[in-house]
Amino acid sequence: MGGYGDVQMIDENGKRADGRTAEEIRPVEINAGIIPVADGSAEVIWGGNHVIAAVYGPMEAHPRKIQKQDRAVLDVRYNMAPFSTTDRIRPGFNRRSREISKVTAEAFDSVVMTELYPRSKIRIEIEVITAEAGTRCAGITAASVALADAGIPMTDLVISVASGKINGVVVCDLNKEEDNYGEADLPMGVCANSGDLVFLQMDGDLSPEEFQIAWDYNMGAIAPVHELMIDALKRSNGGAE
Amino acid sequence: MATPPVPELLRAHLNQLALEDQRLDGRARFEGRNVVVETGVLPRAEGSARVTMGDTIVLAGVKFQIMTPYPDRPTSGGFMTSAEVRPVSGVHWEAGPPSPEAIELGRVVDRGIRESGCIDMEDLCILPGEKAWQVILDVFAISDDGNLFDAFATAAMAALRTSIIPGERFDVGEDRPLPVSKTPMMCSYHRVGGRYVYDAVRREEIGGGERIHITLGDDNHVHSLQKGLKGAFTAAEFNEIMEHARTRCAELRDLINN
Numbered sequence: 331m332g333g334y335g336d337v338q339m340i341d342e343n344g345k346r347a348d349g350r351t352a353e354e355i356r357p358v359e360i361n362a363g364i365i366p367v368a369d370g371s372a373e374v375i376w377g378g379n380h381v382i383a384a385v386y387g388p389m390e391a392h393p394r395k396i397q398k399q400d401r402a403v404l405d406v407r408y409n410m411a412p413f414s415t416t417d418r419i420r421p422g423f424n425r426r427s428r429e430i431s432k433v434t435a436e437a438f439d440s441v442v443m444t445e446l447y448p449r450s451k452i453r454i455e456i457e458v459i460t461a462e463a464g465t466r467c468a469g470i471t472a473a474s475v476a477l478a479d480a481g482i483p484m485t486d487l488v489i490s491v492a493s494g495k496i497n498g499v500v501v502c503d504l505n506k507e508e509d510n511y512g513e514a515d516l517p518m519g520v521c522a523n524s525g526d527l528v529f530l531q532m533d534g535d536l537s538p539e540e541f542q543i544a545w546d547y548n549m550g551a552i553a554p555v556h557e558l559m560i561d562a563l564k565r566s567n568g569g570a571e
Numbered sequence: 572m573a574t575p576p577v578p579e580l581l582r583a584h585l586n587q588l589a590l591e592d593q594r595l596d597g598r599a600r601f602e603g604r605n606v607v608v609e610t611g612v613l614p615r616a617e618g619s620a621r622v623t624m625g626d627t628i629v630l631a632g633v634k635f636q637i638m639t640p641y642p643d644r645p646t647s648g649g650f651m652t653s654a655e656v657r658p659v660s661g662v663h664w665e666a667g668p669p670s671p672e673a674i675e676l677g678r679v680v681d682r683g684i685r686e687s688g689c690i691d692m693e694d695l696c697i698l699p700g701e702k703a704w705q706v707i708l709d710v711f712a713i714s715d716d717g718n719l720f721d722a723f724a725t726a727a728m729a730a731l732r733t734s735i736i737p738g739e740r741f742d743v744g745e746d747r748p749l750p751v752s753k754t755p756m757m758c759s760y761h762r763v764g765g766r767y768v769y770d771a772v773r774r775e776e777i778g779g780g781e782r783i784h785i786t787l788g789d790d791n792h793v794h795s796l797q798k799g800l801k802g803a804f805t806a807a808e809f810n811e812i813m814e815h816a817r818t819r820c821a822e823l824r825d826l827i828n829n
Contacts, residue, residue: 365628365659365660365713365714366626366628366714366716367626367660367661367662367714367715367716367773368659368661368662368714369662378614382659382713383659384659384660386658386662389662407657407658407666409657411630411632411655411709411711412632412634412653412655412707412709412711413613413615413616413619413630413632413633413634413709413711414613414615415615416615416740418634418636418707418709421653421655421669421709422668453658453662455657455658455659456659457657457659457713459613459630460613460614460615461615
């Protein structure tokens with residue numbers, strides 16, 4: 331048992347093990363302003379994932395050599411807490427978290443109006459408290475809300491979601507069990523209003539047809555998550571602004 | 572740690588308040604913030620707690636690993652504490668390897684628990700000389716508005732007291748609660764405006780002087796002491812805060828044991 335091919339992840343009615351349809355995302359809860367000492371903050375509870383994000387700044391960028399004369403630099407850190415997974419994670423950066431931090435920073439560099447804050451720095455801190463597949467997407471979504479909560483001017487909010495493939499079937503937003511049998515993963519970061527992409531990764535094996543389905547599933551998940559983000563921001567501002 | 576642009580102004584303000592026996596947030600000298608303890612908050616940890624004291628929020632998570640006992644103590648398990656103060660928790664905490672402040676935090680919390688003997692290390696033995704449980708306590712700051720020491724120590728005890736040894740997952744017997752026989756608690760005091768206050772907020776820490784941390788076990792036994800930062804205190808001052816710590820630790824212990 332437990333082999334690759336004999337797992338039934340989708341039944342004859344097209345329902346997944348947790349009852350979702352192929353294009354359905356897990357339940358999502360978003361709250362803003364959860365870190366009192368931060369300039370902006372948010373938490374995203376996405377299925378079994380729990381990710382928090384804090385924003386500090388804009389502040390003076392130092393050391394001076396990291397300053398940009400015409401815009402702010404984004405200092406992004408993605409990190410997994412030691413108790414976020416079944417096997418404890420030893421504290422400290424690793425290659426995976428560094429790469430995710432880098433592509434996340436580049437995603438936000440495309441929407442944050444950094445030109446308004448020359449020579450300054452905006453810190454974006456993403457911490458995975460509990461991991462259950464899809465933490466980088468939850469982290470980007472949380473950071474978007476935290477930036478807005480901090481009042482940082484942006485041209486758009488970024489929502490991130492991934493689709494993948496299990497046993498030859500394309501599904502949206504894989505959970506941990508599905509991810510263990512995943513044959514492909516396509517995480518995307520999409521601007522809510524413009525529909526532009528600012529974050530894109532992929533690994534695995536997708537035919538042109540499968541790739542199109544995964545792409546469309548991701549695009550279909552953007553609007554509902556965007557609504558939750560707006561709702562979270564309204565609640566944290568007491569309905570005002 | 573970052574210092575404010577004009578720390579002397581904050582210091583002068585705190586001195587002025589102290590003359591009127593006031594504090595920044597209206598509390599009395601030895602009045603603590605309201606403490607909220609929630610357990611079972613981390614689904615991937617074998618024991619966990621979240622502690623909120625005003626705007627200070629921390630998590631503690633307990634994980635278990637199987638270790639080879641040390642040769643000089645072949646029937647003993649292990650206990651390790653790691654304090655992570657990630658830059659998410661405040662503008663003054665910077666990225667990089669653990670700062671001396673974070674290391675001190677973890678070590679002081681660790682000592683209070685270890686020296687109280689509340690965890691029976693012999694009970695953690697699985698196979699003498701070959702296999703024993705190692706208890707790993709990770710304390711993690713979400714929001715630092717002062718007194719991370721007490722927040723960490725409180726969360727640590729609440730997490731340990733609700734921990735389940737995952738015997739089944741490691742194939743070494745059944746799951747069972749981690750026996751924790753005592754409840755050591757920590758109380759921290761900062762010199763602010765010339766006198767000691769209990770449970771300082773971040774601005775009191777910045778504008779204050781030295782600090783003293785006291786961990787008391789059941790029956791008020793002293794299990795760890797730590798004096799931090801520049802400054803000197805008198806025996807009379809110490810006696811005063813020790814007396815307060817005895818009362819306050821008992822209150823906190825009741826909160827954890829409820």
